[in-house]
Amino acid sequence: MVTLAEVAQHAGVSASTVSYVLSGKRSISAGTRQRVERSIQELGYHPNAGARALASSRSNIIALMVPLRTDMYVPVMMEIAIAVATHARAHGYDVLLLTGEEGPDAVRRVTGSGLADAMILMDVELDDERLPLLRQTDQPSVLIGLPADTSGLTCVDLDFGATGALCAEHLALLGHRDIAVIGEAPAVYERHTGFAERTLDGLRSRSRELGLRVLHRPCEGGYDAMALTLARILDERPGTTGFVVQNESAVEPLLALLRQQGRAVPEDVSVIAICPAQVATQASVRLTSVAIPAQEMGRLAVEHLIAKLERHGKDEVVLIAPELTVRASTGPAPTAA
Numbered sequence: 070m071v072t073l074a075e076v077a078q079h080a081g082v083s084a085s086t087v088s089y090v091l092s093g094k095r096s097i098s099a100g101t102r103q104r105v106e107r108s109i110q111e112l113g114y115h116p117n118a119g120a121r122a123l124a125s126s127r128s129n130i131i132a133l134m135v136p137l138r139t140d141m142y143v144p145v146m147m148e149i150a151i152a153v154a155t156h157a158r159a160h161g162y163d164v165l166l167l168t169g170e171e172g173p174d175a176v177r178r179v180t181g182s183g184l185a186d187a188m189i190l191m192d193v194e195l196d197d198e199r200l201p202l203l204r205q206t207d208q209p210s211v212l213i214g215l216p217a218d219t220s221g222l223t224c225v226d227l228d229f230g231a232t233g234a235l236c237a238e239h240l241a242l243l244g245h246r247d248i249a250v251i252g253e254a255p256a257v258y259e260r261h262t263g264f265a266e267r268t269l270d271g272l273r274s275r276s277r278e279l280g281l282r283v284l285h286r287p288c289e290g291g292y293d294a295m296a297l298t299l300a301r302i303l304d305e306r307p308g309t310t311g312f313v314v315q316n317e318s319a320v321e322p323l324l325a326l327l328r329q330q331g332r333a334v335p336e337d338v339s340v341i342a343i344c345p346a347q348v349a350t351q352a353s354v355r356l357t358s359v360a361i362p363a364q365e366m367g368r369l370a371v372e373h374l375i376a377k378l379e380r381h382g383k384d385e386v387v388l389i390a391p392e393l394t395v396r397a398s399t400g401p402a403p404t405a406a
Contacts, residue, residue, distance in 0.1 A: 073114070132165045132188045160375050173202050209378050211373050224386045225370045227389045229271065233313075234272060241276075243399060255289070313342075320356070340398040342359075358394055
């Protein structure tokens with residue numbers, strides 16, 4: 070293993086100069102810095118992470134808290150996590166992935182142990198138990214999600230309220246008047262998870278303005294659960310002609326069940342999905358959808374966290390405007406055709 074002393078000898082400088090180049094604690098001339106960096110690259114030197122952390126009081130690690138629950142669509146969570154890791158690495162940070170459902174205990178562990186320099190939290194609930202601890206600590210943090218009270222916090226998310234409104238507007242424009250929302254699993258709403266609640270609020274509010282009737286039914290996903298949910302919807306509202314699906318695992322079962330019942334998409338019923346673009350384009354009917362901008366969410370979260378670490382960031386809420394892409398699954402309501 071190459072040592073710092075060997076790098077110094079190769080570059081023709083003192084060991085302390087190499088240390089200053091690595092830490093950035095002192096100004097080093099451009100020529101000397103380039104010579105040291107060239108020696109580091111040629112020799113394949115890697116600073117000892119533990120020693121570097123002790124010297125700088127920095128771990129160069131970001132903790133990413135992603136509770137992996139069975140009622141959440143894990144591929145989206147992992148896509149965001151990969152985006153966070155990729156952009157963090159570009160800034161010289163590694164990512165410590167915490168996947169347990171520890172809640173406040175995980176925040177205490179990170180802030181109390183020096184495991185990481187900063188935190189990014191996902192799966193944010195409206196009244197998230199982790200937030201009081203975040204407000205009490207000096208450690209920088211960013212939420213990918215939006216709680217009910219955003220004071221003293223930095224939050225990045227898709228504007229799910231506007232997403233719900235956009236879905237209602239699209240169906241209303243096509244002449245649909247009775248629409249059903251097939252939502253996430255019941256536990257997601259029981260936890261008051263932010264994205265699900267805000268989508269529903271936005272859709273209901275805009276529907277009232279547009280004169281639409283809305284029926285919301287959570288669904289576990291999968292064929293059997295979707296069959297029961299669809300039967301319940303059509304029993305309560307047999308005139309339903311528009312569906313908004315915010316549950317990736319319910320998309321294909323819904324399309325299959327509609328086919329079995331002889332309900333053509335989009336001639337008889339229209340379907341909009343709030344899901345990754347890949348899910349929408351690979352479905353048996355190419356779905357009109359609002360995409361989840363996972364890459365953008367991860368990138369923005371890291372950028373705002375780095376700004377905080379460099380002491381020029383501020384607490385703010387950054388909402389990404391939704392974009393609805395029209396494909397083959399939506400068309401005029403039967404009575405408006």
